[in-house]
Amino acid sequence: MQFTKGHGTGNDFVILDDPEGRLRLTPELAAALCDRRRGIGGDGVLRVVRAANHPAAARYADRAEWFMDYWNSDGSLAEMCGNGVRVFTRYLSSIGVTGSPDTGLPVATRAGVVRALVGPDEIAVDMGRPRVYDTSTATLDGLVLPGAAVDCGNPHLVCALPPDVDLAALDLTRAPGFDRALFPAGVNVEFVTPGEPVAGTDLHTLMRVYERGSAETLSCGSGACAVGAVALRDAGLDTGVVAVDVPGGRLTVTIDESTCWLAGPAVLVAHGEVDEDALPR
Numbered sequence: 678m679q680f681t682k683g684h685g686t687g688n689d690f691v692i693l694d695d696p697e698g699r700l701r702l703t704p705e706l707a708a709a710l711c712d713r714r715r716g717i718g719g720d721g722v723l724r725v726v727r728a729a730n731h732p733a734a735a736r737y738a739d740r741a742e743w744f745m746d747y748w749n750s751d752g753s754l755a756e757m758c759g760n761g762v763r764v765f766t767r768y769l770s771s772i773g774v775t776g777s778p779d780t781g782l783p784v785a786t787r788a789g790v791v792r793a794l795v796g797p798d799e800i801a802v803d804m805g806r807p808r809v810y811d812t813s814t815a816t817l818d819g820l821v822l823p824g825a826a827v828d829c830g831n832p833h834l835v836c837a838l839p840p841d842v843d844l845a846a847l848d849l850t851r852a853p854g855f856d857r858a859l860f861p862a863g864v865n866v867e868f869v870t871p872g873e874p875v876a877g878t879d880l881h882t883l884m885r886v887y888e889r890g891s892a893e894t895l896s897c898g899s900g901a902c903a904v905g906a907v908a909l910r911d912a913g914l915d916t917g918v919v920a921v922d923v924p925g926g927r928l929t930v931t932i933d934e935s936t937c938w939l940a941g942p943a944v945l946v947a948h949g950e951v952d953e954d955a956l957p958r
């Protein structure tokens with residue numbers, strides 16, 4: 678099986694080119710590919726399949742030729758992956774699939790169709806406006822942290838740390854607790870603290886994330902959008918530019934009246950062949 682490996686600010690993916698949708702991708706195979714010791718290693722799998730050839734995306738086929746079939750590293754499916762769309766788009770452009778320079782490349786996801794614009798260094802995705810819809814709490818290290826529930830196509834809980842809690846010192850080797858009644862399908866939990874002013878932006882936030890299905894990752898694009906939306910709301914702003922620093926680098930979130938743009942680097946680092954029979958079962 679051929680694969681490509683790529684990442685966006687350290688959120689890394691195994692990319693499988695399967696335009697006809699012939700590959701029998703199972704939760705076990707996705708988890709085995711993502712295994713960092715016995716497989717290739719990744720926070721998730723991005724299967725590149727024509728929308729018309731996948732039952733979850735056929736309804737989008739008139740609007741988007743390509744479907745990002747996204748799997749978390751534990752083998753579960755997710756509706757959206759912001760960094761995934763950016764890396765997926767980098768892969769498509771590497772094989773000559775480019776969108777229109779004006780309107781970009783439409784990409785179907787389980788949360789609907791988004792569009793990506795390829796710049797010289799960065800790839801930006803029009804993610805749609807995040808919906809901040811409730812309050813809740815996360816528990817971690819004996820702390821109870823209030824947070825905002827945000828829908829970015831996938832679920833997020835954005836928790837601001839009290840000033841005496843150090844973001845870098847949080848122990849994210851274990852999953853934070855959350856309200857299963859509010860998030861029956863699980864949630865990605867972002868922990869945030871304000872950063873120093875950054876030129877060209879309205880706000881600057883530092884973030885770490887514990888992702889549903891993938892544990893702590895170096896970056897989460899949809900999480901950055903959720904964080905940007907909450908940061909602007911808390912600053913009394915409807916629109917603006919937020920620099921979101923994650924352990925893997927910087928993402929820029931731009932929210933206007935109608936949508937949210939997520940921008941940052943997206944890199945392909947390797948191509949190869951994996952022996953499926955040698956993967957862990």
Ligand SMILES: N[C@@H](CCC[C@H](N)C(=O)O)C(=O)O
Pocket residue numbers: 688749754755756757758759760761831832865888889890891894896897898899900
């Ligand atoms: N890292 C992603 C989000 C991936 C999906 C997430 N773990 C979920 O289950 O919702 C991103 O960049 O958005």
